[in-house]
Amino acid sequence: MREFGYQRASDVAGAVALLGADPDARFLGGGTNLVDLMKTGVERPSRLVDVRELPLDRIESTQDGGLRIGATVTNSDLAAHAEVRRRYPALVQAVLAGASGQLRNMATVGGNLLQRTRCGYFGDVTKPCNKRVPGSGCPAIEGDHRNHAILGASRHCVAVHPSDMGVALTAFDAVISYETTEGSGELPLCDFYLPVGDTPHLETALPPGALITGVTLPSAPVAARSRYRKVRERASYAFAIGSIAAALDVRDGVVSDVRLAFGAVASRPWRARAAERALTGARADGESFAAAADAELAAAEPLIHNGYKVTLMRNLVVAVLSELLEEASR
Structure with a gap:
């Protein structure tokens, strides 16, 4: 690991000034992703x-009935908060599905949204990767891409982007401060992550040196009846191969x-707007x-070994919405 300096910020302005004076510095929250990447040499x-x-x-109610979540709120505190559990149950389920209890105790909301892909080629500095070294190539396209976009x-x-929390926040129109x-500034989460295009190393629309200070969830009565479902290759401590946040x-x-958002199918949490448009005003049935x-999936372009995700996501949409419909009829 490269030697690095360490400084604890005492206020927001001071933290931003420190990074402004040193473009090679990084903000440290829980460190559950950044420190791992430092150990492998991806981040230096x-x-x-x-x-x-x-x-x-802090987690506070907003005047319009939504919630404002501070950037250093831990995942554990977010999942345990009474108002989050009441108003946005899918968000709680996404957080609890995201990691072990030990990691949730450390990981922060701001850091979760900034975590980087778990693609094996990205994490291996001996391999080419356009996200890590622009122009070096993407070996996943011809190689191991079973869990990719x-x-x-x-x-x-x-x-793909690994965040579970981000999928639920995307479904409910979260705004990043x-x-x-x-x-100061704000970015709707739907605009926060940049399209891949030919610049995959540019991941977010945050200005250089910006510090995330919070996430605001606008009032969304539909979110009170919502669900997050994650499919993974083993029962715990695994990233999704497909996930969905849904409210009906x-x-x-x-x-x-x-509201529908997909996870583990794109470089960012994927808001399923075509599916939402097709459903609004339609009969509620399978x-x-x-x-x-x-x-929604008509736009899918699977590779040789990940076409199963199209069927997986179709089944997830039908299953989760059917469960929400049944729940509403009780």
Whole structure:
């Protein structure tokens, strides 16, 4: 591991100033992803700016009935919060599905959204990778890509984003707040992650040196009846091969509101807007759920060994929406 400096920030402005003065520095939250990448040589920061003690660890209600979640709130505290559990159960389920209890105790909300892909080629500095070394190639396309992207990928990168939490936040229109030396700003989560295109090394739309300060969830009554389902190759401590965050509101047998987001199928949490459009105003039944899934997955471009994800995601849409429909009819 490369030698690095360490400094603990005492306030937000100070943290941002430290990174502004040293572009090779990185913010340190829980370190559950960054430190691993430092050990393998993928990340080589000159300095770590510890932000864990900044006053960003609260969860508060907003005036419109939503929630504001501080960036240093731990995953464990987020999953245990009474209002999060009541208003956004799918978010709680996503957090609990994401890692072991020990990791949840350390990992932060801001860090979770900034975690990088778990693609094996990205994590191995002896292999080429366009995300790590632009222009070096993407060996996953012809190599091991069974768990890689079927939506929104490019010939430059087919890696997927690993966050479970991000999938649920995407479904409920979360907004990211950040601070820079130039002032504060906001980004809807749907615009936070950049399309892969020919620049997979550019992952987010955050300005250089920006510090995530919080995430705001707008009021979403439909989210009170929501669910997160994660499919993985073993029962615990594994990243998803496919996941879904879903919420459903049905009135007189017709879908009046629906939220859908997919995980482990693209370089970012994937908001299934085509499926949502197909379902809104449609009869709430298995046939409509399957047609909506097909509308979304029509854009899928699977590789030789990951075509199973198309069937997997179709089945997940039908199964989870059917469960929510049954729950609503009780």
